[in-house]
Amino acid sequence: MDLAFLAASAIKIFVFTFLITLPMIAYSTYAERRVSAILQDRVGPNRVGIPLTLFGGKKDWSFFGLLQPLADGLKGLLKEDFTPAYVRKSYYWMAPALTAVPAFITVCVIPFGSEITIFGETIKLVIADIGVGPLFIFAVASLSVYGITIAGWASNSKYPFFGGVRSCAQMISYEIALGLSIVPVLMVFGQLNLSDIVNEQARNGWLIFPAWGDGLNLGRWLLVIPLAISFFIFTVSIFAETNRMPFDLPECETELVGGYHTEYSSMKFALFFMGEYAAMIVGSALIVTVFFGGWSLGFGLDAKFLMDEAGNWKAWAGLVHLGAFLTKVVAFIVFFIWVRWTVPRFRYDQLMKLGWVVFFELALVNIFLTAGIMWWISR
Amino acid sequence: MPSIAFYIFSLIAVTGAVALVAFRNPVSSAMAMTGSFIGLAALFVGLNAYFVGIIQILVYAGAIMVLFLFIIMLLDLKSEERSKPQPLMLAACLVIPILFLVQLTGVLQSTKDEPHKPLNLVASAKHFERAEGEQETIIHQNLAKEELPDVHLIGLTLFTRYNFPLQVVGVLLLVATIGVVSLSKRGSDRPAKPSTDS
Numbered sequence: 001m002d003l004a005f006l007a008a009s010a011i012k013i014f015v016f017t018f019l020i021t022l023p024m025i026a027y028s029t030y031a032e033r034r035v036s037a038i039l040q041d042r043v044g045p046n047r048v049g050i051p052l053t054l055f056g057g058k059k060d061w062s063f064f065g066l067l068q069p070l071a072d073g074l075k076g077l078l079k080e081d082f083t084p085a086y087v088r089k090s091y092y093w094m095a096p097a098l099t100a101v102p103a104f105i106t107v108c109v110i111p112f113g114s115e116i117t118i119f120g121e122t123i124k125l126v127i128a129d130i131g132v133g134p135l136f137i138f139a140v141a142s143l144s145v146y147g148i149t150i151a152g153w154a155s156n157s158k159y160p161f162f163g164g165v166r167s168c169a170q171m172i173s174y175e176i177a178l179g180l181s182i183v184p185v186l187m188v189f190g191q192l193n194l195s196d197i198v199n200e201q202a203r204n205g206w207l208i209f210p211a212w213g214d215g216l217n218l219g220r221w222l223l224v225i226p227l228a229i230s231f232f233i234f235t236v237s238i239f240a241e242t243n244r245m246p247f248d249l250p251e252c253e254t255e256l257v258g259g260y261h262t263e264y265s266s267m268k269f270a271l272f273f274m275g276e277y278a279a280m281i282v283g284s285a286l287i288v289t290v291f292f293g294g295w296s297l298g299f300g301l302d303a304k305f306l307m308d309e310a311g312n313w314k315a316w317a318g319l320v321h322l323g324a325f326l327t328k329v330v331a332f333i334v335f336f337i338w339v340r341w342t343v344p345r346f347r348y349d350q351l352m353k354l355g356w357v358v359f360f361e362l363a364l365v366n367i368f369l370t371a372g373i374m375w376w377i378s379r
Numbered sequence: 380m381p382s383i384a385f386y387i388f389s390l391i392a393v394t395g396a397v398a399l400v401a402f403r404n405p406v407s408s409a410m411a412m413t414g415s416f417i418g419l420a421a422l423f424v425g426l427n428a429y430f431v432g433i434i435q436i437l438v439y440a441g442a443i444m445v446l447f448l449f450i451i452m453l454l455d456l457k458s459e460e461r462s463k464p465q466p467l468m469l470a471a472c473l474v475i476p477i478l479f480l481v482q483l484t485g486v487l488q489s490t491k492d493e494p495h496k497p498l499n500l501v502a503s504a505k506h507f508e509r510a511e512g513e514q515e516t517i518i519h520q521n522l523a524k525e526e527l528p529d530v531h532l533i534g535l536t537l538f539t540r541y542n543f544p545l546q547v548v549g550v551l552l553l554v555a556t557i558g559v560v561s562l563s564k565r566g567s568d569r570p571a572k573p574s575t576d577s
Contacts, residue, residue, distance in 0.1 A: 091406075131521070131530055132429045139433045142441030146413070149445070153406065153452050161452075168449050172442060191517050192530055 008123045013108070016127060020326070021107050025277040026069035028333055033068075035334060036341045076270035084155075084263050091154035096264065096271035099147030102140045103278035109133045110285045111195045112325055113295045114202075114306075116318035125295075125318045126195055133194035134182055137286055138175065141241065144275060145171045148243075148250060148260050151272070155263040163259030166348065167243060167250035173355040174240035174247075180363035181233035184226050184370035185290055194289055202296030203303070207231075209292075212300040219377035226370040231291050233359050233366070238283040240355065243276060245340035249348050284332035285325075292328055295321035385425055392418030400472075405451045409444060416440040430530045500525045 030045070037044025048071045049062035083092065113125035130136060145168055152164015185207065189197050201207060205215025208227050214220070240247040251259030261272045288294060296302050297320070306317035346354070395415025402408045416439045423432030504522030518535070521528035537545050 130429055131526065131528060132433050135430070135433045135437065139437035139441055142437060142445075143417075145441075145445055146410075146448070149448060149452070150406075150410075165449065165452070168445060172445060175442070 004121055008121070009127065012123070012125070012127050016110075016112055017104060017107055020112070021104070021278065021281060024281050024329075024333075025274055026073065028277045028281065028337075029072065029273070030066070030069050031334065032337050032340070034065075035337045039338070039341045073270070076267045079266040081266040081268065084157075086156050087263060088154040088156060091150050092263075093268075095147050095151035095154055096268040096275075097147070098150060099144055099275035100271045100278065101275075102144040102147075103275050103282060105140050106137045106282045107278075107285075109136050109194060110282065111198055111289060111294055113318040113321035114199075114313050117313075117315040123318075124195060125322060129193070129195050131191070131193045133192055133197075134186070134286070134290065135192060137282065138179060141279065141282070142171070142175055144279065147272075147275065151264070152250075152260040155260070157263060159256040159258070160260045160262045163250040163256050163262070167260060170240055170243075170247065170249060170351065170355075173352060174237045174359075177233055177355055177359035177363055178237040178241060180360065180367065181230045181237060182290065183363075183367050184230045187367075187370055187374065188223060188227065194294070198289060198294030198296060201293040202298075206293035206296070206298055207291045209298075212298075219373070222373050222377070223370065226366050226373065227291075229362065229366045229369075231287075233363050234291075235287060237355075237359065238287065239336070239339070240351070242279040242283055244280060244336060246343040246346050247351055248345065249351060280336055281329065281333065284329045284336065287332055288325065288328040294328075295325035297321070297324050382425070385422065388418045388421035388425065390418075391415070392422065394418075406448065409448045409451055412447075413440050413444045416444065427527050428529055430533055498527070500527060 034044045034046075036042075044065070045068045046065040047062055048065050048068040049060055050067070051060050052058070053060050083089065108127040109130060111124075111126040111129075115122050115124045117123070148167040148171075149164045152160045152162070152167070155161070186192060188207070189200060191197065204213035205211055205220070208224055208231055210216065210220050210224070239245075243250050249259075250256075251261065256262070261269055264272065297306070302317075302321075306314055306320060308314055392415050395411045395413075395418060398411035399408045399415060402411060416435060420432040420435035420440070423429075423435060500522045504519050507519060507522060516531075518528050518531045521531070
């Protein structure tokens with residue numbers, strides 16, 4: 001545990017959480033509103049910018065409304081923080097933090113890039129490179145259900161309580177599908193270290209698109225069938241886990257007013273949304289890391305341009321990889337938003353049926369299918 | 380000397396356990412228990428048992444305690460908050476921990492207090508058993524890099540040496556699940572349908 005390691009970790013925590021994830025959350029809300037506006041043939045928020053006319057300028061700079069998230073954050077902080085009289089106070093205050101914190105903790109095992117070399121020190125672009133990556137994310141993400149459930153219960157009113165109970169049942173149900181659907185992936189890789197999983201994909205082809213390296217053989221392409229099923233179940237379950245449309249029953253406006261956050265105002269309300277968007281970003285990052293090669297450029301480009309002759313990454317390779325990773329994650333976030341404004345909301349019994357009757361069985365059968373194909377290949 | 384993290388997380392675990400007993404409100408107790416589990420999981424991680432620690436959170440804090448909380452909230456236990464502890468129960472609750480404490484002191488007295496030696500992982504990589512003609516597995520590679528592949532080691536031990544007990548436990552859980560499903564089905568069908576079908 002030397003000083004360089006500690007300093008590097010502190011810098012990584014600061015950069016990945018405060019300079020990458022938090023701005024991404026802020027601009028996801030902006031993207032949500034702009035993309036929904038495009039889909040519904042509206043304009044969306046396009047005004048907030050620098051008000052130069054206040055200082056005697058000719059014209060305001062609006063930058064397509066890119067400063068909107070700042071204005072929203074400021075509004076959240078300045079609005080009256082109203083605590084209803086009949087709530088259970090301590091839990092009412094704790095709940096928003098309990099929703100937001102787990103989502104941020106999970107950021108620490110996501111590999112944002114390969115490695116960069118500064119002053120002769122090679123630094124891996126992941127905060128904690130542990131051997132149980134996906135399990136860590138599932139475990140910590142499963143704690144965020146407390147925030148929503150406690151919020152519903154502490155509000156001491158009917159609709160929030162329904163929202164809390166719904167979210168509780170929903171998250172427990174879809175955790176099973178989520179956990180089972182990733183088992184075939186882990187069987188193919190044979191390990192749980194997310195950095196090593198991405199390295200493997202950079203060399204031998206992305207998990208569901210193995211078009212270079214050792215991935216170019218019949219057996220590996222046959223495995224794409226169960227892995228594509230895995231990908232489908234996993235992605236849909238992430239939608240349910242993050243309470244996003246079409247599975248946002250816990251905050252279903254038409255039935256429950258606002259669900260678990262009905263009684264919340266100002267920044268506490270905003271914290272729930274920060275938690276939701278952070279969970280969405282980590283979910284996208286996990287999908288990209290596991291199925292789409294994480295930070296790797298793909299198509300054998302990593303080995304060609306970013307490695308020296310000895311097979312080590314070049315000093316600045318990590319920055320290119322960081323860019324590739326963030327591009328993929330942003331693409332997935334836009335996909336999440338696109339789905340929200342395209343697919344109508346499920347009914348609650350349909351949601352439960354989908355989780356327990358379809359996905360649970362499909363994921364189980366998929367494990368056997370993968371095992372069968374792997375056995376056939378190794379024969 | 381154990382690191383400072385050990386003291387922090389044991390404090391969390393012990394505080395959670397004490398709060399679990401002390402709180403009158405069942406929901407507070409459940410939350411305190413969750414905190415205790417998280418402290419315990421962190422202690423496991425501190426012992427390099429990442430898998431056990433993560434499973435502790437995933438299964439106990441993330442699933443079982445959520446269900447507890449769920450049920451407590453739905454039951455709305457008002458009487459529990461008002462009831463006073465009975466002296467006999469209190470006595471029983473005191474005797475058992477004291478017995479355990481005496482046993483613990485006995486064990487601690489009889490073992491020598493010396494710092495444990497760090498594992499030599501590189502050396503163990505050479506000696507780790509491998510099948511006839513088999514290449515280096517991930518276990519060997521991780522050990523050579525001085526990382527403890529605890530997930531792989533647990534998996535290997537469970538599915539080779541203890542395969543049969545594992546299958547038996549799996550069957551046991553399956554039977555319990557089917558039993559619960561059939562019991563809950565029978566209960567809900569009775570008032571609606573007369574017993575014409577079996």
